[in-house]
Amino acid sequence: xxxxxxxxxxSFRDYSHEWRMSGCFVLALASVLAPxxxxxxxxxGIVSSMVQDLVENPLNREIRPVGSGRYDEDWIEAYRNxxxxxFIVPRTRxxxxxxxxxxxxxxxxxxxxxLATAEGDPLLRGLKRMPQDYYQVILSQSAANKLKxxxxxxxxxxLSRQFDGKRDRVHLPVTVIDIANAAATSRNVAFVHLDxxxxxxxxxxxxxxxxxxxxxxxxxxxxxxxxxxxxYARSISDVETLVGDLEREGVRVNANVAEIxxxxxxxxxxxxxxxxxxxxxxxGFSFSLGASLWANVDRKRRDLSVLRLVGFxxxxxxxxxxxxxCYTAALGxxxxxLVYLAxxxxxxxxxxxxxxxxxxxxxxxxxxxxxxxxxTVTVAILAALIGGIRxxxxxxxxxxxxx
Amino acid sequence: MTVIYSLKNVxxxxxxxxxxxxxxxxxxxxxxxxNIALIGHSGCGKSTLLDLLALILRPDQDEEFGLHPVxxxxxxxxxxxxxxxxxxxxxIRKQHIGYVMQSGGLLxxxxxxENIELPRRLLGLPDDDSIKSLSRxxxxxxxxxxxxxxxxxxxxxxxxxxRALSHRPSILIADEPTSALDPITxxxxxxxxxxxxxxxxxxxxxxxHDWAHVYRMELRTLKQEAEAVEGGKVYQSRFVD
Numbered sequence: 001x002x003x004x005x006x007x008x009x010x011s012f013r014d015y016s017h018e019w020r021m022s023g024c025f026v027l028a029l030a031s032v033l034a035p036x037x038x039x040x041x042x043x044x045g046i047v048s049s050m051v052q053d054l055v056e057n058p059l060n061r062e063i064r065p066v067g068s069g070r071y072d073e074d075w076i077e078a079y080r081n082x083x084x085x086x087f088i089v090p091r092t093r094x095x096x097x098x099x100x101x102x103x104x105x106x107x108x109x110x111x112x113x114x115l116a117t118a119e120g121d122p123l124l125r126g127l128k129r130m131p132q133d134y135y136q137v138i139l140s141q142s143a144a145n146k147l148k149x150x151x152x153x154x155x156x157x158x159l160s161r162q163f164d165g166k167r168d169r170v171h172l173p174v175t176v177i178d179i180a181n182a183a184a185t186s187r188n189v190a191f192v193h194l195d196x197x198x199x200x201x202x203x204x205x206x207x208x209x210x211x212x213x214x215x216x217x218x219x220x221x222x223x224x225x226x227x228x229x230x231x232y233a234r235s236i237s238d239v240e241t242l243v244g245d246l247e248r249e250g251v252r253v254n255a256n257v258a259e260i261x262x263x264x265x266x267x268x269x270x271x272x273x274x275x276x277x278x279x280x281x282x283x284g285f286s287f288s289l290g291a292s293l294w295a296n297v298d299r300k301r302r303d304l305s306v307l308r309l310v311g312f313x314x315x316x317x318x319x320x321x322x323x324x325x326c327y328t329a330a331l332g333x334x335x336x337x338l339v340y341l342a343x344x345x346x347x348x349x350x351x352x353x354x355x356x357x358x359x360x361x362x363x364x365x366x367x368x369x370x371x372x373x374x375x376t377v378t379v380a381i382l383a384a385l386i387g388g389i390r391x392x393x394x395x396x397x398x399x400x401x402x403x
Numbered sequence: 404m405t406v407i408y409s410l411k412n413v414x415x416x417x418x419x420x421x422x423x424x425x426x427x428x429x430x431x432x433x434x435x436x437x438n439i440a441l442i443g444h445s446g447c448g449k450s451t452l453l454d455l456l457a458l459i460l461r462p463d464q465d466e467e468f469g470l471h472p473v474x475x476x477x478x479x480x481x482x483x484x485x486x487x488x489x490x491x492x493x494x495i496r497k498q499h500i501g502y503v504m505q506s507g508g509l510l511x512x513x514x515x516x517e518n519i520e521l522p523r524r525l526l527g528l529p530d531d532d533s534i535k536s537l538s539r540x541x542x543x544x545x546x547x548x549x550x551x552x553x554x555x556x557x558x559x560x561x562x563x564x565x566r567a568l569s570h571r572p573s574i575l576i577a578d579e580p581t582s583a584l585d586p587i588t589x590x591x592x593x594x595x596x597x598x599x600x601x602x603x604x605x606x607x608x609x610x611x612h613d614w615a616h617v618y619r620m621e622l623r624t625l626k627q628e629a630e631a632v633e634g635g636k637v638y639q640s641r642f643v644d
Binding site: 003006010013014016017018303306307308309310311312313314315395396397398400 | 454457459460461489490493494496497498502504508510511512513517521522524525526550566
């Protein structure tokens with residue numbers, strides 16, 4: 001026990017006495033470890049943000065029907081209840097789904113596309129309120145900019161029709177309850193309750209909309225058919241199955257299937273490349289750390305022999321270089337983390353915005369730092385052990401005389 | 404007289420492909436409180452014999468290699484080496500032997516005081532004023548808090564003696580402790596050391612140098628005979644009583 005505490009004390013004294021040499025070892029270790037950490041940080045950051053982009057971007061999960069069909073409420077409801085469907089909402093005929101918007105703050109009248117929305121719409125993720133009736137609307141960023149309106153403003157929405165040889169126009173005051181994210185769409189879109197979309201179609205068809213007091217023919221059929229729908233899969237891996245099922249039903253659809261598999265394979269290939277680089281890096285790092293620590297033990301042979309002469313047992317002597325290697329490993333690791341964090345900051349705050357990434361380009365988790373520490377300490381201890389055992393094996397007299 | 408070392412036909416070889424050096428000790432007995440000087444030119448095996456006696460070198464052959472410290476049990480050193488009982492050997496070394504190297508061998512990262520304290524710490528001996536008095540006698544009491552690198556060569560050897568003596572060993576082995584010093588400093592240091600040795604009743608075994616003749620009356624010399632054997636390939640050295 002006395003020997004153990006003495007060895008710890010002595011190894012530390014020697015280490016701090018030779019601070020220049022120790023500093024060089026620490027620098028050497030950090031200069032190999034830090035770039036590896038940055039490389040890993042980039043790999044982790046890029047790959048995970050790519051995957052996240054894929055998963056999060058609704059466009060990649062969207063399944064768009066080609067042409068128009070006849071889908072009733074039951075059909076829509078059946079798909080809404082599927083586990084692999086995140087969101088589905090009917091669309092009306094494209095021609096009937098346009099509306100003219102006029103704000104007090106802008107002179108121009110904007111023709112906007114009407115899209116039905118509801119709770120859970122991936123395009124409007126993060127917004128707190130959804131249109132609940134005819135009089136509420138969420139504008140796309142581009143529409144809001146052109147109308148110069150913000151959430152809370154009331155604007156005039158109007159629809160026109162050519163019916164029975166005369167032009168009709170109806171007006172409706174709607175409240176802008178929120179503005180959609182720029183990423184949702186670049187078009188001029190008014191997200192509205194499905195009822196308003198249906199009302200718009202009825203009006204354009206010259207039919208009566210009782211709720212809003214819009215005149216027209218009374219509808220004879222209660223059964224509604226929608227020509228199209230807006231469908232989002234739960235995740236990108238659900239897209240393929242959904243597309244298959246829809247096509248089996250005779251619904252021709254478009255989806256980013258090819259793109260998804262491309263990015264998935266890029267992800268896999270990138271991971272392989274990064275792993276190869278990382279393995280080669282880790283191997284090189286192990287050898288360089290091992291070689292320098294081993295050389296250091298050889299350099300200290302005489303001092304180690306003196307310790308044996310004074311009465312330290314061989315087993316304790318081995319601890320001396322092992323402990324010093326641990327100091328180097330721990331300090332080098334800390335320094336490498338500092339260097340890494342500095343680069344992480346630079347990359348994420350200066351490089352990432354230039355690449356139009358809104359997510360961190362480079363980052364590591366706490367467990368990655370711990371893995372790096374484990375690798376460093378293991379290699380350091382192994383190298384020092386090999387050197388230390390060699391030093392402890394030679395007869396003390398030889399170690400004393402060799403120099 | 405108590406015998407502390409008794410060696411019979413102890414052999415240590417340093418041969419490469421049958422060429423090299425062989426040390427043969429036909430018979431040596433060293434008594435307690437006897438002071439021994441090994442005499443011979445350099446390369447004749449003085450250091451080798453001292454290392455064998457200091458238990459830091461493994462003999463190749465021995466008929467008898469006994470150590471009987473005044474204040475401890477007897478040990479069959481030859482058998483301990485054969486059984487590779489290095490732990491026991493280092494324990495005996497730690498307890499009974501002080502060793503002064505040619506170059507001092509002070510640890511550069513410890514102060515002089517810590518260097519001197521080290522053998523005591525390893526034995527778990529209490530801190531008393533023995534270090535202070537020892538260093539005062541050896542004339543290094545004002546250098547205790549310096550690192551060895553700041554000391555002169557003479558001061559370093561004085562400190563090395565202090566370290567070798569701090570745990571009160573019964574045997575002090577010194578391998579040409581003054582060979583790096585000028586003759587006047589060497590004589591001064593050895594005068595002090597001889598005084599301490601007498602006071603502490605220690606057995607001194609040393610490789611001799613210029614100052615040896617000064618203490619001729621107090622030192623028993625072991626003489627060396629050397630010859631080339633095995634067709635001139637092996638230089639064989641014999642120390643005889």
